Amino acid sequence: MNKISLFLLLMILSITHVFSQVDSKRLNAIQAAPVVYYGDTLYHQAKVYCVMKEIKGGDPNHPDYKLSNLKGEQLIYIRYEIPTGIGSFGSYRVKFNSGNEVKLKTKEEKELPGIIVSNELIADAMMVPKDKEESFVLNNGGALVTGSPLDSQFKMVTRNRKAAVIVIDDAITQDTNKIGYFNESGTYINKIFSKQVVFYLPNGQKIAEAVYADADASSATIMTMKDGKSTTINLIPAKNSRKQVIDYLIDNNYL
Numbered sequence: 689m690n691k692i693s694l695f696l697l698l699m700i701l702s703i704t705h706v707f708s709q710v711d712s713k714r715l716n717a718i719q720a721a722p723v724v725y726y727g728d729t730l731y732h733q734a735k736v737y738c739v740m741k742e743i744k745g746g747d748p749n750h751p752d753y754k755l756s757n758l759k760g761e762q763l764i765y766i767r768y769e770i771p772t773g774i775g776s777f778g779s780y781r782v783k784f785n786s787g788n789e790v791k792l793k794t795k796e797e798k799e800l801p802g803i804i805v806s807n808e809l810i811a812d813a814m815m816v817p818k819d820k821e822e823s824f825v826l827n828n829g830g831a832l833v834t835g836s837p838l839d840s841q842f843k844m845v846t847r848n849r850k851a852a853v854i855v856i857d858d859a860i861t862q863d864t865n866k867i868g869y870f871n872e873s874g875t876y877i878n879k880i881f882s883k884q885v886v887f888y889l890p891n892g893q894k895i896a897e898a899v900y901a902d903a904d905a906s907s908a909t910i911m912t913m914k915d916g917k918s919t920t921i922n923l924i925p926a927k928n929s930r931k932q933v934i935d936y937l938i939d940n941n942y943l
Contacts, residue, residue, distance in 0.1 A: 725801040730755075738763065738810045740801070746770050750778060750797060755804070757814045764809065764816065766800060784821050790830030817916035841893045842914045844943065853934060860934060860943070866890055868943050872930070874902060885930060887937060895942050898933045905929045912942050 724731040730740040738755050745752035750768040757763055765783045769791070780800065783789040792803070804810065807824045811817050822832055844867065851863035860868045870887045880901055887896045893913075900908035904925040910933060911918045923932050937943035 723801050723805045730801050730804065732805045736813050737805060738813055740804075747778065750780075750795065753797070753800065755810065757810070759814075764804075768795070768797075782824075784816060784825075786818075786821065787833040788821060788825050788830070790825045790828045792828060811916050812911070812918055814911065815913060815916040818914065820916070841891075842889070842895065842942075843891075844941070845890060849938065853931070853938065855931060855934065860887075862938070867938075868895070870930075883929070885933065887934075887943065889943070896933075896937055898930075900929050900933070908933050910936065912937075914942060 722733055728741050730737040741754045743752040743754050745768050747768050747770050752768055753766040754762055755764040767781050769779055769781050771778045778795045780792045781789055808820045809816055845865050847863035847865040854861045858869045859866055868887055868889050870885050872885045874881060874883055882899055883902050885898045888894050896910055896912045898908050898910045905923050906925055907920055908923055909920050921936055923929050
């Protein structure tokens with residue numbers, strides 16, 4: 689081995705050692721406490737809770753924070769409000785996509801991860817449960833918005849809901865009205881080929897995601913966007929799984 693090859697080998701080993709130390713340090717930090725904010729990620733009990741990215745705001749000493757799900761979709765924005773006069777104090781304001789917002793008593797960013805997790809503001813690292821959002825706003829002295837954007841975003845098509853539901857291609861119709869559509873894909877989950885179906889209203893608003901086994905499915909996990917709930921329903925294997933999920937969404941006023 690010549691000197692150049694030896695030098696390159698030593699460099700690679702050195703870099704590998706540094707990265708292994710970083711990974712070990714990161715793992716130890718994540719496992720050290722129930723709630724850990726590390727590297728733009730918030731962890732709860734050593735599992736990813738959400739992405740929590742620091743944003744440069746109006747105060748150089750107190751950054752803003754953007755909380756996103758694992759798809760990169762913003763769920764919550766936490767903004768630091770600068771004191772406006774003598775005797776006033778800065779504080780953080782939590783703003784939800786629904787339009788609800790509330791001013792917190794704390795001005796310390798180190799307290800934010802614990803506040804987020806203890807109030808269960810994000811479910812399954814994906815969405816904000818409506819009931820948790822509303823109780824958080826009210827418990828911190830805020831008021832819920834009326835005429836929320838959610839009312840128009842999730843407005844369903846008016847029709848005879850007892851009429852037959854017909855699915856052709858990706859379109860869902862009832863009482864001759866198109867009430868929604870879906871996109872379907874497949875993937876392996878725990879070595880079982882599963883269907884992943886995303887449902888939308890005609891206005892393009894995503895209302896639900898469903899996952900179930902491709903063959904002989906006995907259950908489906910459905911995540912609904914309006915209320916942030918994750919529900920597992922029983923399926924009849926002999927019947928069309930997607931149609932059973934659609935019936936559930938209609939019967940429970942999501943579609």
